[in-house]
Amino acid sequence: MARIELNNIAHSYIANPRSDADYALRKMDHIWEDGHAYALLGPSGCGKTTLLNIISGLVKPSEGKVLFDGKDVSALLPQERNIAQVFQFPVIYDTMTVFDNLAFPLRNRNVPAAEIQERVKEVSEMLELDNVLHKRAANLSADAKQKISLGRGLVRSDVAAILFDEPLTVIDPHLKLMLRRKLKQIHTRFKLTMVYVTHDQLEALTFADQVVVMNEGQVLQIGSPQELFESPQHTFVGYFIGSPGMNFIPCQMDNGNARIANLKIHVGASSKNLKGDFELGIRPEFLKLRKKQENDTLPVTISEVEDMGTSKIVTVNLADHTLKVKVEENREITFDEGFLEFPPEWIRIYADGDLVETGMEKSPDTLELTE
């Protein structure tokens, strides 16, 4: 397994790109650490597949270099890069048995027969293909064929990285869970460097220890699922991760408070130096809706209550702005006007889309407590 370094990479499918919009992938620098599982997540057209293809060598970037363990591989073809790839649709030899399909990448590299036996056995057991090893691949179901594809990707122990491009798309929903679990187990056990492209939030966040969120050719945040949820670095990440997404309200910052119309929300001492126009972000899960006014609550009118079964989503208006609040399933909302509490530790402040301040978390008081 290898450490993969992207050095000032950018890519445009147009010959002479002029503006940012001409780039499928805007300039980026990133190191994919050895043994980690990464997922590339974003809406269609965000550049995630371009990025994966640059790592694999299917696309030669118009700018920058790709290094594997410090060695420049930019000019190398995919087959010269020592990587394994799994695609959306099964890539297997129909006329071969399952065993021969799994053994193929090893035989190609003259791996000794005894080692082939051992690796194929291990991978086939992991993917529950061991009872069909001697069947011809042609006669198997679509799910089983895709499992063979996964197996072929996983069978070599000496690859620099395994790249997955939406590998579970053709898999039946109830089998998806089983395969997500397998991939997670395989990663935990073998510590392979894995890069996984998907537009499925559940797949990306479950699979990866680091998720790369992309939009319009730009990497907006690389972080753990928890970081993406709790501290989105960009308003797009807040919107894209989570259902419903994060609430954003334009505000003026002044002396540690966010002003929205004539209302004031206490953000925390650490935001004291912020002055002027910003956006305040807070997730629906962290807002607290109350019937009675308390300290630090703001008046809202309730425009809609949706019962989602496991919770209720309440739409409220705060000084002409609409916010969503998640409330427990067994809470009855019998009033039209209520009060909203913004817990300061969950308030995030954004300028031009970028995170500039994370509520009270970083305030001096809290830091002292944790030290």
Added chain:
Amino acid sequence: MAMVIENVTKLVGKDCHIQDISLQFEPGTFNILLGHTLSGKTSLMRLMAGLDRPTKGRILMNGKDLTGISVRKRDVAMVYQQFINYPSMTVYKNIASPLRLAKVAEKEIDHRVREVAEVLRIDALLDRFPNELSGGQQQRTAIARALVKDTELLLLDEPLVNLDYKLREELRIEMRDIFKRRQSIVVYATTEPLEALTLGGNTAVLYEGHLEQFGSTIDVYQSPQSTRIAQAFSDPAMNFVNGRIDSGTLRLGDTKPAPLQHHLQELAPGSYQFGMRPNHLHLQRTSPEDIEFQTTIDLAEISGSETYIHIIHNGHNWTVQQQGIHAYQMGKQIYAYIDPTQLYVFDLDGHRVVSPEHDSAELT
């Protein structure tokens, strides 16, 4: 005046696609057909549209028998999973096409096309061709074409399934708001419980061609008549455990006996199946009455704002749904807890005995 489906059966060769279904839909209502793939949702819609003819039974609209009448002569529009538009026509002409066929005056066509395009937020794209649009915009165009003619019946067959989740989330809410203002009978097929809950209205649960339950969406969710319905209408799936009631105590599997309370008090002694919703299973004790299970963590799956922890208890695979993102280690031993007031009770054949009371506490 309503649409009535009367003892409708559809056989295709020896296969029974629809088995003796009776349903009534009122004008201005939103109705969901919920069920797994092949449960009969599309078959039922095709019968309602007049694309197929029932083997037995009748379909009536406003008291008039429509059974043998072809789709062309019916007042119906349909949206499919695939984004179906005329590739050689602009968005404008695509949306206008049903009105042109109906020989509506040009001025009226223009007014209605622009109005519906604005509602679906494709008014800036009217001069484009379908292949110049994203998937979401293509499906908005197909929906606009279905909406432009005020048909008395509007059928949508999993219209959002091919879109990515964020777009799905937005379009669901938009569609719900658009349909609220219409007098049509809207019928919407989906496999996703969350989609049914977001859209609201009424839900008919289908299973292998049978109608299992029909009622207001939230009532069906809160009081499923069978384990099958509970399964179809729970995402993640409901967790089940067998248990016994004996002389005033409850035992779930091999847990310690617990006193009978609340909705369980009237239950006769005997064996039952108990259902637990994933969001009611907790990994910390929440009340002294909680029943405790010893479990092993299998995998923690993470959606954007929730964590689904798959756990194993005596060979049963269960799921715990938690708000927020939390990390768990595979293979770790952990206790899971259920508050007995949240138990769904079914007999051993899977029929509902009693559901949790839904006494809501007012927000303070």
